[in-house]
Amino acid sequence: MSHTNRTYLDNAATSFPKPRAVHDAMLRFATEVGASPGRGAYAQARDAGHMLYECRRRLCTLFNGENPDHVIFTLNATDALNMAIHGLIGGGGHLITTWMDHNSVLRPFNALTPRPGVEQSRVECDPATCLVDPDAIRKAIRPTTKIIAVTHGSNVTGTLQPIRQIGAIAREHDIPLLVDASQTLGHVPIDVQADHIDLLAFPGHKGLLGPLGTGGLYIRPGVEKHMHPYRQGGTGSASESDTQPDFMPDRFEPGSHNAVGVAGLTAAVGWVVERGVEELWRHERALCAQMIESLTSRDELPGLRLYGPQGVGDRCGVFSIRVDGFDRPQDLSDLLEREYGILTRSGLHCAPLAHQTIGTDRVGGTTRLSLGPFLTARDIQYVTDALAQVCCVRAG
Ligand SMILES: Cc1ncc(COP(=O)(O)O)c(C=O)c1O
Incomplete structure (x- = not known):
């Protein structure tokens, strides 16, 4: 359903x-x-x-x-x-x-x-x-x-x-x-x-x-x-x-x-x-900080790997992840959509050399989560809670 x-x-x-x-x-x-x-x-x-x-x-x-x-x-x-x-x-x-x-x-x-x-x-x-x-x-x-x-x-x-x-x-x-x-x-x-x-x-x-x-x-x-x-x-x-x-x-x-x-x-x-783009940027950075803090907490999200910058300094609100147990990133996207209504995009995202750089080109790429100005801290909490559940179930 x-x-x-x-x-x-x-x-x-x-x-x-x-x-x-x-x-x-x-x-x-x-x-x-x-x-x-x-x-x-x-x-x-x-x-x-x-x-x-x-x-x-x-x-x-x-x-x-x-x-x-x-x-x-x-x-x-x-x-x-x-x-x-x-x-x-x-x-x-x-x-x-x-x-x-x-x-x-x-x-x-x-x-x-x-x-x-x-x-x-x-x-x-x-x-x-x-x-x-x-x-x-x-x-x-x-x-x-x-x-x-x-x-x-x-x-x-x-x-x-x-x-x-x-x-x-x-x-x-x-x-x-x-x-x-x-x-x-x-x-x-x-x-x-x-x-x-x-x-x-x-x-x-x-x-x-x-x-x-x-x-x-x-x-x-x-x-x-x-x-x-x-x-x-x-x-x-x-x-x-x-x-x-x-x-x-x-x-x-x-x-x-x-x-x-x-x-x-x-x-x-x-x-x-x-x-004001400065204001929109402030909001996005706050959501990025929240996302990073959750995604990099190994105990709550076992088996999840975040690629690219691990801090807010050199990044915008585009996140690539892989979770152990999901050989195909699309399977994680499908599960997130089916169980939680979370819409993401998986694959190589039309940037094959970027995936070569991070070493995900031969494993079907990553699952990507990308932010927009209408998302709130509550939405990010919902998404990271969903990922925590998925990771814990996979980790057994
Ligand atoms: C970095 C980058 N360049 C170019 C494009 C192409 O954009 P458009 O779909 O508007 O042609 C995209 C879209 O995904 C992108 O992310």
């Missing part, structure tokens, strides 16, 4: 629930506006265009972007990463990434590497904490390096990489830094200017609490000159020209927008900015 209440711990895949205002804004857009932004001079089309701009503006407020027109809407974080990587590397060069990166970086890199003149280096990280040493990035730099791509928060272990230090190194060498903020934007404060981030790829549907099918790429003013548009097509502007406009954001945004999605995202980012 399935459990009637659910405790959602799969926020790393997509956040749930979303603020009520997100659904209201989507419904309002669909029923009252309904026009395509930039594709008409009538009031509704203009309203839709203003809404898009407002979303870009709110995003810039959130991460201290310099120019809202440099926020490009994408389908998700994967699409943003592809836009950045393919856009910058068209002419060849050397690429740097890390062992903690997601397939959304690794696969575009691997797709490019067979091309003549394209090479890549993957920087290893500490197997216990999964931290990358910024000096190792410095050492990997070559005269031909065209991009450094780093995942800010690991979607496997929650490790937070020192992006500000990596950013300073990248800037010193004048190499664009691409940060995959899939697990951090909306959870962890990010300041693209102070962190020296040239390209920030993010989903709208995870920490920002917007709908699925939304995401974005922020391009630092000036960097776009070194990128070619990854797609071409109609923009509702400069239609007499047979090539892509060179102004932002149209240069990277051909085709009709997911305006219903962006309406939801606008409300979502408004919600995050109003709460």
Whole structure:
């Protein structure tokens, strides 16, 4: 029998629930506006265009972007990463990434590497904490390096990489830094200017609490000159020209927008900015501390192993565990769902090298528990009590 209440711990895949205002804004857009932004001079089309701009503006407020027109809407974080990587590397060069990166970086890199003149280096990280040493990035730099791509928060272990230090190194060498903020934007404060981030790829549907099918790429003013548009097509502007406009954001945004999605995202980012990302981060860190204290208490949870940072210092709210007696992590997920209504995700989480780093690639990966802003200390207590019961029963 399935459990009637659910405790959602799969926020790393997509956040749930979303603020009520997100659904209201989507419904309002669909029923009252309904026009395509930039594709008409009538009031509704203009309203839709203003809404898009407002979303870009709110995003810039959130991460201290310099120019809202440099926020490009994408389908998700994967699409943003592809836009950045393919856009910058068209002419060849050397690429740097890390062992903690997601397939959304690794696969575009691997797709490019067979091309003549394209090479890549993957920087290893500490197997216990999964931290990358910024000096190792410095050492990997070559005269031909065209991009450094780093995942800010690991979607496997929650490790937070020192992006500000990596950013300073990248800037010193004048190499664009691409940060995959899939697990951090909306959870962890990010300041693209102070962190020296040239390209920030993010989903709208995870920490920002917007709908699925939304995401974005922020391009630092000036960097776009070194990128070619990854797609071409109609923009509702400069239609007499047979090539892509060179102004932002149209240069990277051909085709009709997911305006219903962006309406939801606008409300979502408004919600995050109003709460304050520092406040949301404080809440998440308190839940992380509670989770870590329970998960690392060996007597209460015999046979449970937590991977990655064992303290709150270098991590966000993504936890990978294995429990003795569960050879397949999916069996633990199934039990947690069936008996306790706790929803988790098991496997390699699209980050096979991260699992190689922690040594779980050949045993089916881990069970992942990931936090969101609507979880409370009571929820964490419920989850850790459930894990304690499971561990004690398994330990016999
Ligand atoms: C670190 C990381 N990068 C990229 C992605 C891809 O995100 P999206 O599903 O929005 O394309 C994810 C999603 O799981 C992720 O965790």
